[in-house]
Amino acid sequence: MNATNPIATDATRTLEHNGSQDHHVLSGAEVLLRVLEDEGVEVVFGYPGGAVLPIYDALFKRDKIRHILVRHEQAAVHAAEAYARSTGKTGVVLVTSGPGATNAVTGLVDALMDSIPVVCFAGQVPVPLIGNDAFQEADTTGITRPATKHNYLVRRPADLAATVREAFLIARTGRPGPVLVDLPKNITAGEAPYTSGQAPLHRSYRPQVEPDRAAVRRAVEAMKQARRPLFYTGGGIINSGPQASDALRRLAGMTGFPVTSTLMGLGAFPTTDRQFLGMLGMHGTYEANLATHGCDVLIALGSRFDDRVTGRVDAFSPDSFKIHADIDPSQINKIIRVDVPVVGDVGRTIAMMIEEWNADDSRPEAEDLRHWWAQIDGWRGLDSLGFTQDTAPSAIIRPQHAVRRLYEMAMATGRDTFVSTEVGQHQMWAAQHFQFDKPNRWLTSGGLGTMGYGLPAAVGAQVANPDALVIDIAGEASTLMNIQELGTIAQYRLPVKIFILNNQYMGMVRQWQELLHGSRYSESYSSALPDFVKLAESFHAKGLRATNMGELDGVIAEMLAHEGAVLADICVAQGENCYPMIPSGAAHNQMILGPEQDGKPAEITGAGRMLV
Amino acid sequence: MTTPEETQVSAVISLLVENESGVLARVIGLFSGRGYNIESLTVAPVEDLRHRSRINIVTSGTQMVIDQIKAQLSRLVPVYRVVNLTEAGPHVAREMALVKVVSTGEHRTEALRIAEAFRARAVDTTAQSFVFELTGATEKLDSFIDLMRPLGLVEVSRTGVAAIARGPQTI
Ligand SMILES: Cc1cc2nc3c(=O)[nH]c(=O)nc-3n(C[C@H](O)[C@H](O)[C@H](O)COP(=O)(O)OP(=O)(O)OC[C@H]3O[C@@H](n4cnc5c(N)ncnc54)[C@H](O)[C@@H]3O)c2cc1C
Ligand SMILES: Cc1ncc(C[n+]2csc(CCOP(=O)(O)OP(=O)(O)O)c2C)c(N)n1
């Protein structure tokens, strides 16, 4: 071999000559696949290209792992995220070098923000070419360093197996997140040792899992003296696993305390339970936000005081004693100063809280709790999510009503149901009006707020849960951001239901323009929309449309009854706003309510307009 | 009026990291990405087998920000230990400067006199110039440089701070 072909190394030659006789001689690509099998990987979402051809060749020869061919690398990551979120396993992605890797970046940041365990393998030009501006070369580890929990460039075949194993360890343990492994083509094409049982590469990585008993004891002491307590639960409980949700249900049951959840935590506690106050934050319920504002002991469990939740930081839950359970020490006192931090896995923390709660008989004053609940029930009486739907057949469908009917009719099927969303008003209406009584059923892009998440997420959830009902509650604008995934849905015959709340606007943008920018609807109208029904049909799916109340239930019923993929274009009221709303920079007790709740026009300050 | 929450404090943070490619980029990227200050940064391997390096960072911010910096650094996979030396107790922090002064006559004699007072060594001497080497606390280097300014100071090269806790305890 000559120097101009650095891909054909000595190792490949060895392989060509005695690969079949000598079982110890594996290519890097084969080693990669074996380690994936060791890690229990069943599905990989990916897209081929020159730099990953050795891996695709190995996949072809060894069909233990299912490869799902997406239509865009961003979608591969979102699908892997939903696969992970809906199963508790780690999602796996395979992309080529250069554009393959850069296309994956949005997905990686999305997984980083939402703490989703994903391992992404990217092809890279051969090691000797790195730095030469080679064809389809990108500084992938440089680009993805702030986009991942950790990343690697494998430079030596000897490091391959240990690196891949450590990538999985880091993705799923501690605070989960995306890990990228950059694989130069000479490493995958060349020979590499298949090794196991090595010491981890980084002895420096030691997440703190076990909570400190003394801290938990201090937390529970405060809970026992609370007069107006509140659990503020988040995505960390979902990360921790179903046993954490179970423990939360027990703890809430024995304490009788009210529970509110972030967007990311929905389903950790049954949203239909009487103790559940609804979501808190920018589009949270009146009762959840006023309880957050007025509580005297706030128990944050796996939630991170995001700005969508806190609103104006100096006015956030001003009089409460704050307990914060989180596995990531950097979340403690990041935004809100807390009184008792508990670092560790929240499932274990809750279990320990239960032990400490039962350790003696002291309990909060029953009278105090009764009074607190009476106050909460008073706020509840406002019915902040209430709306009136004109039921005449010709009436315009309100998006909230469409979601409620979708929920009711989906429940009536009795099927295990997973919901993904895009980003915008429809996402908030889905959070408010769809109910989740189990964890891992709600798949949404919270931290990054990535339009284009929902459709590939539905792909990932359906691949992971082939018998389940998977619904993507979508907006028409977001759907177009990864619309090509209709191809993936067709190829694998995934029976996903795409439920578009089509308001012909980037509704969330339109709402902010109405409230903050004098109703100047700059570039937020969804013009030149495709005919979604025909679009669905051209991708071999069923297309349906409801334009008024008379058609809504029929379309939902037909969608749910159909065995294959369906895209339902639900034409909804165009000017609907999502309420309640805490405008940026406002406090929880300065919520804007909807017209049905006698909402007054918003008063938004100049400073608030600066915020996002 | 500034509340205690807003008071800016300065801190010397020392980290022990895996000596691997990209580790410095992770540390620096964290500072630039999150908008933290770096006033000085030094890095060098500190173990026999050169497996681990020590990074010393002088930074400033509110106490909440300093605590965040420490927590965020601890999160990086190749980081073993992070210590805020300023908080951990008494410590020694030193840096070295090479200071070039070009002058003749009275200025030259004056420069030499001040260098002696500061115990700076002339490590290079020509008829028109000196290069002084000076080690000490940042403030000492600052005042030496200030004094040299009117005496023909033309160039300064500083190492940044290396720091270590006093007494028997280690990082
Ligand atoms: C248009 C739009 C509007 C939004 N409006 C709202 C809103 O009104 N209300 C709202 O709540 N959100 C809203 N969000 C979402 C918001 O941006 C954040 O994503 C969300 O609030 C964060 O949820 P979380 O605090 O549960 O944290 P997550 O992002 O889910 O993070 C999980 C936390 O738990 C910790 N953790 C992880 N694993 C464990 C473990 N095993 N044990 C212990 N801790 C663990 C992590 O360290 C982290 O701190 C909105 C998003 C969009 C796009
Ligand atoms: C990739 C990306 N670009 C821009 C935005 C900003 N943004 C947030 S919501 C939204 C409009 C979404 O419109 P649509 O999908 O129709 O949902 P609707 O709000 O109308 O329900 C936009 C543009 C975003 N979140 N993500």
Ligand SMILES: [Mg+2]
């Ligand atoms: Mg829309």
